[in-house]
Amino acid sequence: MAGALQDWKLQKKPFVAIATAPVFWLILFFVAPMAIVWLYSFGQNAGPADIDISGTLDNYKRATEWLYLSIFLKSFAVAALTTLICLIVGFPVAMAITFAAPKWRPWMLLGIMLPFWTNLLIRTYALMALMGTNGYMNKGLGGLWEGASWFRTLVGMQPLEAWTPVQLLYNNFAVVLGLVYVHLPFMVLPLYSALDRLDKSLIEASLDLGAGHFKTFMKVVVPLAAPGIVAGVMITLIPALGAYLTPDLMGGTDSQMIANVIERQFKRANDWPFGAALSFLLIYAMFILIALQSMRANKVKEAR
Amino acid sequence: MTETKQPIIQIRNVSKRFGKVTAVDNVSLDILAGEFFVLLGPSGCGKTTLLRMIAGFEMPTEGQIIIDGQDMSLVPPNKRPVNMVFQSYAVFPHMNVTDNVGYGLRIAGVGKAEIRERVQEALELVKLGGFEDRMPDQMSGGQRQRVALARSLVMRPKVLLLDEPLSALDAKLRAQMQFELSELQEKVGITFVTVTHDQDEALSMACRIAVVNKGEIAQLAPPSDLYEYPANRFVADFVGSVNIFEGKLTLDEPDRAAVECPGLGKVYLNHGVTGPHGADVWVALRPEKIYLHVPGEGKAIRAAAQDAPEGHNLARGTIKGMSYLGDITLYEIQLEGGQMIRVSRPNLSRHDQEDFTWDDKVSMHWRADSPVVLLS
Numbered sequence: 001m002a003g004a005l006q007d008w009k010l011q012k013k014p015f016v017a018i019a020t021a022p023v024f025w026l027i028l029f030f031v032a033p034m035a036i037v038w039l040y041s042f043g044q045n046a047g048p049a050d051i052d053i054s055g056t057l058d059n060y061k062r063a064t065e066w067l068y069l070s071i072f073l074k075s076f077a078v079a080a081l082t083t084l085i086c087l088i089v090g091f092p093v094a095m096a097i098t099f100a101a102p103k104w105r106p107w108m109l110l111g112i113m114l115p116f117w118t119n120l121l122i123r124t125y126a127l128m129a130l131m132g133t134n135g136y137m138n139k140g141l142g143g144l145w146e147g148a149s150w151f152r153t154l155v156g157m158q159p160l161e162a163w164t165p166v167q168l169l170y171n172n173f174a175v176v177l178g179l180v181y182v183h184l185p186f187m188v189l190p191l192y193s194a195l196d197r198l199d200k201s202l203i204e205a206s207l208d209l210g211a212g213h214f215k216t217f218m219k220v221v222v223p224l225a226a227p228g229i230v231a232g233v234m235i236t237l238i239p240a241l242g243a244y245l246t247p248d249l250m251g252g253t254d255s256q257m258i259a260n261v262i263e264r265q266f267k268r269a270n271d272w273p274f275g276a277a278l279s280f281l282l283i284y285a286m287f288i289l290i291a292l293q294s295m296r297a298n299k300v301k302e303a304r
Numbered sequence: 305m306t307e308t309k310q311p312i313i314q315i316r317n318v319s320k321r322f323g324k325v326t327a328v329d330n331v332s333l334d335i336l337a338g339e340f341f342v343l344l345g346p347s348g349c350g351k352t353t354l355l356r357m358i359a360g361f362e363m364p365t366e367g368q369i370i371i372d373g374q375d376m377s378l379v380p381p382n383k384r385p386v387n388m389v390f391q392s393y394a395v396f397p398h399m400n401v402t403d404n405v406g407y408g409l410r411i412a413g414v415g416k417a418e419i420r421e422r423v424q425e426a427l428e429l430v431k432l433g434g435f436e437d438r439m440p441d442q443m444s445g446g447q448r449q450r451v452a453l454a455r456s457l458v459m460r461p462k463v464l465l466l467d468e469p470l471s472a473l474d475a476k477l478r479a480q481m482q483f484e485l486s487e488l489q490e491k492v493g494i495t496f497v498t499v500t501h502d503q504d505e506a507l508s509m510a511c512r513i514a515v516v517n518k519g520e521i522a523q524l525a526p527p528s529d530l531y532e533y534p535a536n537r538f539v540a541d542f543v544g545s546v547n548i549f550e551g552k553l554t555l556d557e558p559d560r561a562a563v564e565c566p567g568l569g570k571v572y573l574n575h576g577v578t579g580p581h582g583a584d585v586w587v588a589l590r591p592e593k594i595y596l597h598v599p600g601e602g603k604a605i606r607a608a609a610q611d612a613p614e615g616h617n618l619a620r621g622t623i624k625g626m627s628y629l630g631d632i633t634l635y636e637i638q639l640e641g642g643q644m645i646r647v648s649r650p651n652l653s654r655h656d657q658e659d660f661t662w663d664d665k666v667s668m669h670w671r672a673d674s675p676v677v678l679l680s
Contacts, residue, residue, distance in 0.1 A: 204361055205394035205452075207381045209408035209459065219407075223398045 041276035051272055059277035068261065068278065072285070075257040078172070078247075079240035082179040086187040086236050087229065089180065094191035094228075095221075098198075109192070112185050120182065124249050127181060131174065131250075133165040141166065170252040178246040183239065187232040194228020195221070234293055238286050258282055312337040312463060312495050313358060318367030319519075320353050327353040329519035330367070335463070336512075340489050340496045344506040345516035346542065351499045354516070355465050358497065359388045372462050387456035388465040391472070393448045395440045395455070401427070402436045404451050408459045426458040429488065446477050457492060466498040470505055482508045503543050507531065515539050536680045540588040547589045547645050553579050553677070563587050563677060567643035572617055574672035579679055586678040591648040593674040596635065596660065599667035616669040621645065623664045633657045637666060 041060070043053035062068070097108045115123055131137050142163040149160040168174060198221065206216040222229070244259035251257075258278065265275030311334035320328040327350040335341045343351040356362045357369060360381030369376045372385060387408075396404050405426055409419045427433055430450040440448055449469065456464055469485065470478045486509050489496045500506055506513050507527040515522040515530065515538070522542075523535040534540035537548055551565035561577040563585055564570050571587050579585055599620060624644070625636030633656070635647045647668060651657055660666060 199392060199394065201390045201392050201394040202396060204359075204381070205388070205390055205396070205455075206407070207361075208359060208386075208388045209411060209455065210382045211407075211411045212382055215411060220396060 037276045038280060040273050041280050043273045045271060045273065048270070059274045060281070062274060063277045063281055068258075071256065071258050071261055072281070075241055075259075076285075078176060078179070078255075078257060079237050079243070082176055082183060082240045083187075083233055083237045085176070085180045086184050087233065090184055090187035090191055090232065093184075094188050094195050097188075097192050098195040112188050112192075115182075116185065120245060123182070124178060124245060127178060128169060128250060131168040131177075133167065133169075135168075137168060138165040169250060170255075172251070172255045174250040174252075175247045175255045175257075178250045179240050179243055182243075182246060183236045186235045186239070190231040190235060191225065191228045194225045194231075198224050230293060230296070234289065238289065241286065242282060310337045311335060312372055313497070314368075314370040315354075315358075316368040316370065318354070318357065318364045318369060320350070320357060320362060321365045326519050328357070328364075331519070331521055332367075333514060333521060333524060335495060335497060337495055338493055339511040340486065340509055341498070342506040342510035342513045343497070343499045343516055344503060344513050344543070345501065345522075347501055349516045350519040351516045352467060355388075355467055355497065355499045358463070359386060359465050360384050385462040386465055387459050387461040387463075388467065389449070389452045389456055389469055391468040393445075393452040395448045395451050397440050399440075400436070401432065401438050401440075401443075401451055404440070405454045405458055407455060412459075422458050423454075426454040429457060429492070430454045431484075445472050446481070449473070449481075453488075457488075457494070461494060463495045463497060466496060468500055469498060470500070470502070478505070485509055507543070513543075515542060517542070532676075534588065534676060534678065537586055537588070537678050540676065540678060545591055545646060545648075547591065548678075549587045549589070549643070551585055551587055553577060553581060553583050553585050556581060560672075561677065563675075567639060567641045568619060568645070569641070571675055572615075572672050573675060573677065574615065577677045579677070583679070588676045588678055589645075589670065589674060591634070591646045592632075592650075594645070594647045594668045594670045596647050596649050596666055596668055599665055615672050617672065617675075619645070619668045621666060621668065623660055623662055623666060626660070626662065628657050635660065635666075637668070 039053050040051055042055050042057070043051045044056055044058065046052035093112070097105055097112075100108055129135055142165070145160065145163040153159045202220055202224065203216055206220045207213075211219065242259050243257055244263060247255055247257045248260055248263075251260075259282075262275050262278045262282070265271045265278065269275075313335040315331055315333050315335075318328060318331050319326065329350070331354065343354060345351045353362055357364050358371070358376075360376065360379065363377075376384060396407065399407070402423055405423045406419045409422060414422075423436075424433075427436065430453050432447065432450050432454060435443070435447065435451075438447075440451065443451070449472075466485075470481050473481060482505055485496070485498075489509075498505075498509065507530075510527055512524065512526050513530050514524045517538050523530060523539045525533070525535075530539060530543050534543065534546075540546045540548065549565040549568045549571075551563040551568075551571065553561065554564045554570070555562035556577050556579060558576045559574065561573045561575065562570055563573075565587055568587070577585070595616075619639060621637040621639045623635055624638045627634045630651070632648045632650050635649065637645050637647055639645055645668070649656070
C-alpha cells in the first residue's frame with residue numbers, strides 16, 4: 001500500500017485527472033465570483049444595474065468611517081461574548097459527554113448534533129416563540145412571580161403588584177442568546193474530541209499527587225485540551241462574526257451586526273461596491289484571526 | 305530488609321461489585337510496613353481493582369480499608385498517604401521532567417528551594433540526573449516510567465502502589481528494572497504494593513505474594529513457599545509450569561503416603577498428607593524436578609542418577625515433543641498410560657540437548673518429596 005501511495009505522488013497523469021474537476025469547480029464557483037466582488041469593491045455605481053470599476057478607494061474610505069467601524073467593533077464584541085459564553089457552557093457539556101458511560105455517549109452526541117438537522121430559520125423562530133412577551137419563558141417567570149406574591153400574602157405581607165411581561169426579544173441580550181444557542185454545538189464538538197483523546201489516568205495521577213478537582217482541571221485538563229479550545233473558539237468566533245439571521249430576527253434597532261449592514265447595501269441600498277468593500281474588510285479580519293491562530297500553533301510546535 | 309511486623313494497610317472483608325459483576329469478593333489481608341507486596345493474578349481477576357481501591361479511585365462496595373491506622377472510607381485519593389505509578393505512567397505530556405516530578409510538591413505548597421532539592425534527589429534516585437529539561441515525548445518508555453516513579457517517590461508516601469509497572473518494557477529492560485525496583489525499595493524503605501500478571505516479576509521482587517483468582521485470594525505466601533508449596537491447583541498452575549494428575553489417596557500415614565493416579569501409576573511420598581482415605585486429590589509435579597534418562601541399561605546420564613535411586617518414584621514414556629530453549633530443553637513425554645507429562649532438563653554441557661530425541665523411550669524418576677498433593 002505504501003508503495004502505491006508513493007507511486008501516486010510520482011505519477012502525474014492520474015493525479016491531474018483526479019484534481020482537475022474539483023479545481024475547476026473551485027475556480028468557477030468560488031474564486032471567480034469572489035474576484036468579481038473584490039473588483040466591485042473598487043468601483044462605483046454607474047446606473048441601477050451597472051457598476052463602473054474605476055479603481056477608486058472611496059468605498060474603503062467610507063467603510064472605515066466611525067459609523068461603520070463601530071458596527072465592526074460591536075460585531076466583534078458580540079461574537080467574542082458569544083464565543084466566551086459558548087466556551088463556559090460548552091466545556092462542562094463536553095466533559096459530561098467524555099465521562100459518561102460509553103453506551104450513553106452516542107446519544108448525547110446525537111443530542112448535540114440534532115439541531116444541525118433543523119433549518120436555522122425554524123430554530124430561530126422557535127426560540128423567538130419561546131422568548132416572546134406571551135412565550136413560555138415569560139409565562140414561567142409570571143408563574144414564579146405570582147407564586148411569590150401568593151407566598152407573601154400567606155405570611156401576611158402585601159402582595160406583589162401584577163406581573164408585567166419582560167421584553168426578552170429585540171435587544172442585544174436576545175442576539176447573544178440566539179447566537180450562543182446556534183453556535184454551541186460548534187464549540188462542544190472540538191472540545192469533546194480533545195477531551196476524549198485525553199488519557200484519563202493523567203487526571204487520576206494529578207488527584208493521586210494531591211491536587212483537588214479544581215487544580216486538576218486548571219493544571220492538567222485545560223492545558224491538554226488547549227488545541228480543542230482554540231479550535232472551538234475559532235470555529236465559533238468566525239461564523240458568529242458574520243452572523244446575519246439571528247441579529248436580523250431577534251435583534252432590536254440598535255443590535256445590527258456587520259452582516260446586516262452588508263445585506264442592506266446589496267439589497268435595499270443597491271450599493272454593491274460599498275457592500276463588497278465591507279464584505280472584504282470582514283474577510284480580511286477573519287484572515288487575520290486565522291493567521292494569528294496558525295502562528296500560535298507553529299510556535300507551540302517549535303517549542304516542543 | 306527491615307522486617308517490622310506492623311501492618312501499614314489492613315484490608316477488611318472488602319468486596320467490590322460493578323453492577324452484577326463481582327470484581328473483588330470478601331478479601332481480607334494485611335500488608336506489612338516496609339515490605340514489597342505483590343498482587344499476582346490473571347487479567348480480570350480483580351487485582352487492579354483492589355489496588356485502585358487502596359489508591360482511592362474506586363470505593364469498596366463492602367468492607368473497610370485502613371491505611372496507617374486510619375479508615376480510608378471517606379478519604380479522597382488526593383488526601384491519602386499513598387502514591388501510584390500508573391500502567392501507562394501518566395506522565396504529564398505538557399510539562400518537562402522537573403515540572404512533572406515537582407507537581408505534587410507544588411500542589412502541597414512546598415517552598416521553591418526545597419522543591420528543587422527534593423526533585424533533584426528523586427531524579428538521582430531513579431538515575432535520571434541530566435534529564436531535567438526533557439519533555440516526555442523526547443523520552444523512551446523506560447525513562448518515562450522513571451519519571452513516574454520519581455514523581456511518586458518525591459512525595460515520600462507511606463505506600464507506593466505500582467500498577468503493572470514493567471508490562472510495557474522489553475524483556476531485557478524488564479529484567480533490569482525488576483532488579484532496580486527491589487534495590488530502590490530497600491533503599492527508600494517505603495512499602496511497595498505491585499500488581500502484576502507476570503509470575504517471574506512477582507517471584508523475583510516480592511517479599512510476599514497474594515495470588516488473586518476470581519476476586520479472591522487463592523494463596524498468600526512468600527515466593528518460594530508459593531512455588532514449592534502451592535495451596536491449590538490454581539496457584540500450582542498459575543505460578544510456574546506444572547504437571548497435574550488426578551488420583552485417589554490410598555495410603556496416608558504420618559511419614560509416608562501414596563496416591564494412585566490412573567495416568568501415572570502409584571506416586572509415593574515420604575510425608576503424610578492429612579486427607580481422608582480414598583479422597584480425590586491431585587498430584588502436582590514440577591517439570592524441573594523430574595530426572596530423565598535412558599531406560600533399562602542403568603546408564604546414568606547425570607552423574608548421580610541410576611535407573612531409579614532408592615526411594616524415588618519411577619515412570620516410563622516416549623518423547624513426543626522437544627523445545628530447545630538454550631539454558632534448558634523442554635520435553636513433552638507420553639506416559640505408558642497415554643497421558644502427557646512435561647519435563648525440563650538443564651543443559652549443563654554444550655551437548656546435553658543431543659542426549660534425547662523424538663520417539664526415544666525414556667524413564668523418569670523423582671524424589672519422594674517432590675510431588676505436592678493438592679486437595680482442591
